[in-house]
Amino acid sequence: ATCADNAPMENFFGLLKQEMYYGDPLVSYEELKKRIEEYIHYYNHERIKLKLAGQSPIQYRTSTSQSAV
Template identity: 55%
Template sequence: MSRKDNCLDNAMAENIFGIMKSEFLYVEKFESVEDFVKVLEEYIEYYNNNRIKSRLKGRSPMQYRTLYLSC
């Protein structure tokens, strides 16, 4: 749980939601809630396993975690 009046506690989640909105939510049109859930699951899979981030030295989040845990 975040501390009262501390915006830094939610910074990571807010960053991910902002990226998701700009890359996924505002770009797509959904026919139904089920369609939205299916496409959202696909986007989360893409974000974690395939999306390259320069902050992670050109790796996806999953690749970076795997490398970090293997050291």
């Protein structure tokens, strides 16, 4: 119910536009959809984040869930 509720998604969309889209020519809907799906996979599986101990979100989630057991 506050503007902070949307902050994670606004941050993600900002990164998506910066890293994937700016400067590229416009493409068809199908190509754009494919590029967004590829970027989401890259963001979750390959892109490291310093806040996550230099791991991707999937790696971090896996390592923290294993250490909790």
